[in-house]
Amino acid sequence: MGLRPNLLTRRTAGVATSTLALLLSTAAVGVVPAASAFSAAPAGVCAEPADAHARVAKGGHAKLDPNHLTAKQVRDREADLAAAQRERANFRTGAVAPLATVTIPVVVHVIQENSTRAGGNIPDSLITQQISVLNQAYAGSTGGAATAFSFQLTKINRVTNTSWYPIVQGSSAERSMKTSLRTGGKNTLNMYLGELSDGLLGWATFPKRTLDKMDGVVVLNESLPGGSATNYNQGDTGTHEIGHWLNLYHTFQGGCSGSGDSVSDTPAEASPAYECPTGRDTCSTTGKDPITNFMDYTYDSCMYQFTAGQASRMLTAWNAYRAA
Numbered sequence: 001m002g003l004r005p006n007l008l009t010r011r012t013a014g015v016a017t018s019t020l021a022l023l024l025s026t027a028a029v030g031v032v033p034a035a036s037a038f039s040a041a042p043a044g045v046c047a048e049p050a051d052a053h054a055r056v057a058k059g060g061h062a063k064l065d066p067n068h069l070t071a072k073q074v075r076d077r078e079a080d081l082a083a084a085q086r087e088r089a090n091f092r093t094g095a096v097a098p099l100a101t102v103t104i105p106v107v108v109h110v111i112q113e114n115s116t117r118a119g120g121n122i123p124d125s126l127i128t129q130q131i132s133v134l135n136q137a138y139a140g141s142t143g144g145a146a147t148a149f150s151f152q153l154t155k156i157n158r159v160t161n162t163s164w165y166p167i168v169q170g171s172s173a174e175r176s177m178k179t180s181l182r183t184g185g186k187n188t189l190n191m192y193l194g195e196l197s198d199g200l201l202g203w204a205t206f207p208k209r210t211l212d213k214m215d216g217v218v219v220l221n222e223s224l225p226g227g228s229a230t231n232y233n234q235g236d237t238g239t240h241e242i243g244h245w246l247n248l249y250h251t252f253q254g255g256c257s258g259s260g261d262s263v264s265d266t267p268a269e270a271s272p273a274y275e276c277p278t279g280r281d282t283c284s285t286t287g288k289d290p291i292t293n294f295m296d297y298t299y300d301s302c303m304y305q306f307t308a309g310q311a312s313r314m315l316t317a318w319n320a321y322r323a324a
């Protein structure tokens with residue numbers, strides 16, 4: 001129940017055909033530093049938005065999700081986005097046009113406890129399949145809106161360090177790991193794979209005006225396509241966390257009231273949806289719950305789309321925060 005055979009077929013076919021193009025021979029794509037002109041936040045910005053957001057499985061510790069944002073945190077983030085857009089508009093006068101398509105360089109850090117699979121040593125093939133899943137999801141080829149984004153694997157960095165394994169959300173070890181390993185400018189996606197604390201599937205940072213060593217996404221290694229995380233092993237944790245990295249909120253952000261997730265074409269939703277509850281409708285406002293959206297908490301087999309509004313929001317945020 002809830003499975004989407006057509007989706008799975010499309011996805012599997014896509015993985016098979018596009019993986020070849022993503023072998024590691026693409027290794028030396030340049031990592032472009034962010035424009036230094038943008039590295040300083042203007043005076044008067046004092047509220048630091050919450051900058052991490054987890055995905056949790058059903059039965060997981062939702063209260064540990066570091067970014068069930070409060071209404072104030074959302075207001076602060078929206079104000080910061082508007083300020084970043086103004087800043088860019090001034091910076092850009094007579095200069096470079098905002099980007100309409102974006103290829104994101106991806107550096108994958110495989111955190112390992114030892115050389116066994118159980119110790120985090122996942123094969124390269126899972127990583128290349130993850131990149132394929134991202135490219136399909138963000139191209140709209142699994143059924144949603146096409147976004148501006150594609151992903152290019154530039155490096156797999158394998159690190160054996162028992163003090164970083166499992167990766168514990170919010171820990172000093174997480175900070176140490178990212179401070180040691182993060183590479184590239186604001187446009188570079190650093191993805192950290194490992195066993196995670198508290199049964200989390202992943203978490204991510206939202207974009208900020210200042211480049212921060214914490215910037216990036218953390219994803220459960222066995223959630224990659226073909227991994228062992230039952231119901232969460234088609235790669236959509238990666239898709240979801242990168243959605244946050246590109247400034248998307250959960251579809252259930254704000255519940256039934258107010259501006260919700262700040263995207264107009266995702267119907268409001270009172271709370272996270274788990275598994276695949278077809279027909280769920282928790283708000284009296286128009287539209288059933290967006291359970292098939294990548295920014296909900298449903299099974300990977302249930303989620304397959306971003307909306308046009310989310311695609312637009314991500315590109316706006318890219319040009320405000322991450323474009324060089």
Ligand SMILES: [Zn+2]
Binds near residue numbers: 244
């Ligand atoms: Zn999330």
